[in-house]
Amino acid sequence: MQKQWWKESVVYQIYPRSFMDSNGDGIGDIPGIISKLDYLKELGIDVVWLSPVYKSPNDDNGYDISDYQDIMDEFGTMDDWDLLLKEMHDRGMKLIMDLVVNHSSDEHKWFAESRKSKDNPYRDYYIWRQPKDGREPNNWGSNFGGSAWEYDEETGEYFLHLFSKKQPDLNWENPELRGEVYNMMKWWLDKGIDGFRMDVVNFISKVEGLPDDEVKPGKKYASGSKFYRNGPKIHDYFQEMNREVLSKYDIMTVGEMPGVNPEQARMYTGEDRDELNMVFQFSHMSLDNGKNGKWDLKPLYLPDLKENLTHWQTALEEDGWNSLYFNNHDQPRVVSRFGDDGKYHKESAKMLATVLHMMKGTPYVYQGEEIGMTNVRFSTIDEYEDIETLNFYNEQMEAGEPVEKTMESIYVKGRDNARTPMQWNVSENAGFTDGEPWLAVNPNYEDINAEAQLNEDDSIFNYYKKLIELRKQHDIIVYGKYELILGDHEKLYAYKRTLGNEKLLVLCNFYGEELEVELPEEAVSESASMLIRNYKGGTQLQKQMKLQPYEAVVFAL
Template sequence: MKKKWWQRAVVYQVYPRSFQDSNGDGVGDLRGVLQRLPYIKKLGVDVIWLNPIYKSPDKDNGYDISDYRSIQPKFGDMKVFDQLLAEMHRLGMKIVMDLVVNHTSDQHEWFKQSRLSRDNPYRNFYIWRDGKNGHAPNNWGSYFGGSTWEYDKKTEQYYLHLFAKGQPDLNWENPAVREQVWKLMRFWLNKGVDGFRMDVINFLSKAAGLPDAPNPENSEYANVEPMVADGLKLNDYLHEMNEKVLSHYDVMSVGEMPSSTPKDALQYTGLDAHELNMVFQFDHVTLALNDDPRLGKWNDQPIKLVDLKKALSKWQVALDGKGWNSLYWNNHDRARAVSRFGNDSPQYRELSAKMLATTLHMMQGTPYIYQGEELGMTNAYFNRLEEYKDIESIEAYHQIVDHEKIVDHDTMMRYLAMESRDNARTPMQWDDSINAGFTTGKPWLKLNKNYHEINAKAELKDQQSVFYYYQKLINLRHQSDLIVYGNYVELNPDDNEVFAYKREYQGQVLLVISNFTSKQISRHFEVPTTKSRLIANYDDDQGDRLRPYETKVYAY
């Protein structure tokens, strides 16, 4: 395997609007990120992934971009961004930007031109179609509820939007669209940006002719994913992107790819594929779906460990030596890991946060840490619909409760409390002062009420904190070829209480053992007496006896 800098790297994801507000308007900004760079540096990460900071009407918190070359005014301006970029590089950290090019905002100049007339030069930048029998062109359902089609009275056609109606999809079959994307990528790379995280990048190639999707549930709108994910021309688009842009820079590229399989990923990220470096796969974060497919991700059921192990191990084995994994528990689109996969009670929160971190960071791939994860931040568990800001959550509530009446209000509120994206977006908890040190104004989103107990100031004073545990995991990865490159061997896949696996590299072995329960249990693993305990979340080692959420790693 040819070794690359991004294989040894650890990435820290910053969601700017919730990270640090520097001017008291209640919204995090770039100067806030600049102020907190010493904190991120102390953690020890190599790369900061910055969520969208481009000009946007904010229909979907910045994922609806109206100008790819301008900074959202509430975040700052290009001068501040250049300062931030320079300071990151001075501190020895790299920066990865979000690339959102499946769709734009409906306020983007391209779309404004596109909707003026059917013969406008920009009309073909988007996907416009005639209706069918007085209805939308097909039965596709949007990820945010309702149809993927929006009727435009002026030109008497529909435009496609897989997400909000303010996010029209670009037409990637048009070479002029692709050339514009290459230009904007070069704009940022020439500034010194070190790579891109590519939003829903496997949705660029839609099914030829845009036919109806299969609809076995006979629901009002069909699941659109089979018609838009991993389309026939996706490889061509990604290869062209690499050839025209990425191959000319020493940068990191990661594609967000819902529903992609390891076989798909090897086409896009294989070490000889000449497309992307790695993908974000969704198998482990979309487990425990409801029996009713109309509910999609909305549920509050605990995840079965055997299913979680199967999902993660499948990717570890399939990509070993052929491609590269991205490793993550949560991000801006996922509820807090310690609440979903661990135990966020006061008794077990720290133990289970460390256990989850160990289980993930000892795998092969590039780990991603989402802001606050290194503190063991938890779900917010809002109990009123008005407290939610996330468009996906609000639209889902109205679709499922008001429109389709699948579940009642109380049930859906439980589902939101467990799965809403707002759980990840509550402001960063810096200290126990008013608004957790995030802002002197009114926060754009309500804070998690537990910030008095869980915050960075308290953790930095405690050498046994979740923060310092993450710091140690990062240092271990930087020092060990075994952790970075070793192959993966799953142990006891049918064990629903313990996640155990080995890593092997040039005669060295790593044994990782994690108890995913609040019970005291026993498991025996053959380990030579010459072993050393590399890291653990309990001070002592009781051998075969595993205490609640205990994790330990042996090297030999």
Template structure:
């Protein structure tokens, strides 16, 4: 396989609204990101992925775009972006933008024209259907609760929105839509950005027949549609292949066989995808994440190991525990109590970062930020998905009680990841000055969990992540080695090996707070311990949340 810079890179994801407020309005901004570039560089990251910064009414925190070539005033100006890009490049950091082209805002010029009349020139930029027996065309559901169809009174037709009703889906069958999108992508790439993270990119192709499912069974959400690969190959040929960039597609409802097509080394589509199989192991079959279930380590290992082995040599993995849509991993798969938070955060980091693929670090993960236990009212939340789910499941359908739903929100809400970055122990955690209310409240544990404390402690989670990033640049086996899972049925420990050019790396991790003894935990012959979250090595014994990484000499 050809080697590419993005395989050896470490990506740091920045959620600009919550990263750093530079102008005292309680909202993070581009200048705030620019002020923190040295911090990201110190961590050892190579690429910054920015969540959407385009002009938007902000119905879904910027994922409803009204102008792709303009900056949301909350975040600053295009001059601020140009300054950020220039400074990042000067420090050897690349910038990857979020590309949201499954849908736009209903305030985008295209949609405002589209809804004026059935014969408007932009009508076919979106997906319009006649009512069926006075109802929506079919039973597709929005990801944000309710029907995926909205009746437009002016023209008497429904438009499709797989997300908020303020996020109408684009009609990718229309060649003009595709050309408009490719032109916009080219405009950004000519500016000098280093790639795209593509939001729900495998939802862009819809079936042509929207008949109700009684007549024609249809999926509740149309992932991996009939023309998606054709569109992505066209996008690659017309835009992506002309630049030395990185692309990653967010692709819900994919399996490794799908990823081999989306991200195969020879399929000319994307460089890698984000899959969600491992993110669903604590979900309920009926209510999904709003009724969290106990999870099993063996299941987590099986899923992630399957992706390691089935993509090996044919496509590239992306490695992530956290992002702006997921709860904090240390609260989810680790232990966020004061006694074990740092130890388990390091363990989880190592288990992920020593697998094959490009690792993604979400802001605050590198200091062990946790879920928000301090939000006790639904009024504390800002996320449209969370608020809609509360209204639907508690107030309308009464499927869950208020306490049940709040427990689920504490576990699963996207706002767990969106509270302000915890820079220090001053008011507002250094995100915004005293006297300014942040757009969403700060997690109450900022007085102990913060960057300032982490940088002052040589044993902090931050320096552990920094060391992992250094090791990745030092040893090609971490990037390219073949992966083998050991003891797959073990519910307490995760052990795997990596092999490349006669060298072996072995990682073993204890996912519990109990000490366990395992033969797999012993040192490899003729090897050295290159990383651990304890100061000494007790051979076959693994202490609470202990992780050890051995490498043959």
């Protein structure tokens, strides 16, 4: 296993719209980010992943890009962005940009040309098909609800959009399109960025012919995903991208890949594969989904999570690399989801951080996670902004489902949970803006905010800071082998890390009751010393351990 800077880094994701507003228009911006870089430095962050700041009409909050080489007016100017990069590099932090190249905005100049005529030079930059029996070319549904096809009157054909109809899919079969993408990537890398996070990038290769898929009972459209996830030419495209662009720079690359399994991830990230450094996968984020998907709520069963994370840890142990996360801009807040955002807010937030940050892989912290920001419960659907949430609500209402049940699903799983403005202090709007915020601030900001936690030794922020320090001090946390202990236990997540003669033992009580547990002989050592604990005071490692509610403790054996 080769040592690399990106394996030893901790990444912080900024969702710029919600991070910090500098000009009072209620929308976070690049000067706002610059004003908070010292905060990230204090936390110990090495790399910032910046969600899209490119020119965009904002149908999907910037993931619909109309110009890849310009900055959205709401976020600032290219001069602001240049200063951001300089200020980050001056502080020893790196910047990775979000690369969204499965689709563009329908307002991109390529698409404006593409839809003009069937023989336009840009026509083949997108995926156009003739109607089939007077309707859509196939039965695929969009990931945001409805059909994945939109009819265009101008030329009498449909274009494919796996997301919003304002996000037409790019045609990666076209070598000229690929060349344009690679040139754009080089343009950013030559400006000095340190890598890319690539949005739904395992969707870029579609199966030839775009065949129909099976429609599940009660559904109007088929998923279609088996015909575009990890498609037939996907490795050819990544190896070409690596050859043309990535291999020429000392950078970090992570591909967001829904529906990827560990064996496929090893193909994408293997050290001799010349593709990507790591992937984002979602299998652990669907363990609390019912049989009807994310909006169908069910509680997490801890052995499922242990089995899942262990599978990923062991599958990529010798070759490939894991990204470690519970939160991002598409996920509800983990302390509300897998922890307790009430009585044991502080303890459970720290416990969940410990589980993740002691594993092998590169940890990602999503803005506000380091202070334990929670889900929000807005009183009406009118306060929500997310396109996926609004589509779900409208579909449920059309189907005659109860409002209360629908809203409960949104409270638990909606993406706006992650997008409420960052809670900086107790001033109005949590110090995020002097204006009217684009999305309402979570009312609990007076209790949960960064300023209070910076000044409190025992805060969630300072616990994250300590976890990040430990990772920098101990190679075993970065590179050590992972081994699950007591895998069937329904309340305890316990595992060992080993590197040479060094050993660590990680014990995490996942629930809000005291837990007595008998550890196996090989996990106990008389010379064990405590590395970190989420309760005040020290504790001894014993064969019979008593753990407090949501207690997390790590021992060096």
